[in-house]
Amino acid sequence: MTLDVLQRLRGGLITSCQAYPGEPMRHPETMAQVAESAVRGGAVGIRAQGIADISLIHERVPVPQIGLWKVGSEGVFITPTLAHAVVVANAGAEIVAVDGTRRPRPDGLTLADTVRGFREQSDALLMADIGSVADGLAAAEAGVDCLSTTLCGYTDERPKADGPDLEVLAELAATVDLPVFAEGRIHTPAQAAACRDAGAYAVVVGTAITHPATITGWFAASISR
Numbered sequence: 001m002t003l004d005v006l007q008r009l010r011g012g013l014i015t016s017c018q019a020y021p022g023e024p025m026r027h028p029e030t031m032a033q034v035a036e037s038a039v040r041g042g043a044v045g046i047r048a049q050g051i052a053d054i055s056l057i058h059e060r061v062p063v064p065q066i067g068l069w070k071v072g073s074e075g076v077f078i079t080p081t082l083a084h085a086v087v088v089a090n091a092g093a094e095i096v097a098v099d100g101t102r103r104p105r106p107d108g109l110t111l112a113d114t115v116r117g118f119r120e121q122s123d124a125l126l127m128a129d130i131g132s133v134a135d136g137l138a139a140a141e142a143g144v145d146c147l148s149t150t151l152c153g154y155t156d157e158r159p160k161a162d163g164p165d166l167e168v169l170a171e172l173a174a175t176v177d178l179p180v181f182a183e184g185r186i187h188t189p190a191q192a193a194a195c196r197d198a199g200a201y202a203v204v205v206g207t208a209i210t211h212p213a214t215i216t217g218w219f220a221a222s223i224s225r
């Protein structure tokens with residue numbers, strides 16, 4: 001794997017294709033179809049969760065994939081350990097997204113240990129999903145290949161605004177010598193453009209493109225009295 005993967009994502013839209021436990025669309029075939037549709041629409045990359053989804057999407061779509069493995073939904077849950085990260089890479093993800101916060105990890109490793117251990121076992125790239133500027137600076141120091149604002153508003157360090165956390169994005173993009181991806185609560189094309197203007201290397205959109213239950217709820221609420 002080479003940094004060419006990052007070049008292919010530069011300046012583009014990445015579509016996150018995820019369905020959650022118990023949801024009707026939670027099936028690898030469904031997520032692969034959603035991913036193929038996103039590529040037709042112009043996505044330059046796909047973000048996907050779970051080993052079966054990642055494997056099938058790797059076969060079906062010709063663009064780089066950011067893979068992750070969610071374990072639960074509390075605390076450190078995005079690809080929480082080195083072992084999870086290696087399995088995600090082996091399933092075909094060109095970039096593995098891991099929890100990139102400063103919180104203790106379930107396997108007791110630091111993020112720097114995780115990066116070192118991962119490099120020994122895989123040539124995939126590592127994305128740190130961070131929740132604050134301090135997380136981003138620490139993750140860069142730990143040696144990851146890129147950052148994403150995925151967890152801003154989902155840890156206790158930042159408020160959960162309606163839209164993306166442009167403050168963290170802009171500050172990290174201006175200070176860290178790594179690609180900083182914008183991700184989290186980007187719900188409109190205007191917000192995506194604002195992320196680009198704030199210095200995002202690329203923009204990741206999930207819910208607003210690939211989660212019909214939520215999108216339907218937005219419309220239903222808008223016309224309810």
Ligand SMILES: CC(=O)N[C@H](C=O)[C@@H](O)[C@H](O)[C@H](O)COP(=O)(O)O
Nearest residue numbers: 016150154184185186205206207208
């Ligand atoms: C916090 C967390 O668990 N984020 C997850 C990370 O993969 C996904 O549930 C999000 O859908 C993804 O980050 C894209 O964000 P949004 O769906 O807001 O466009």
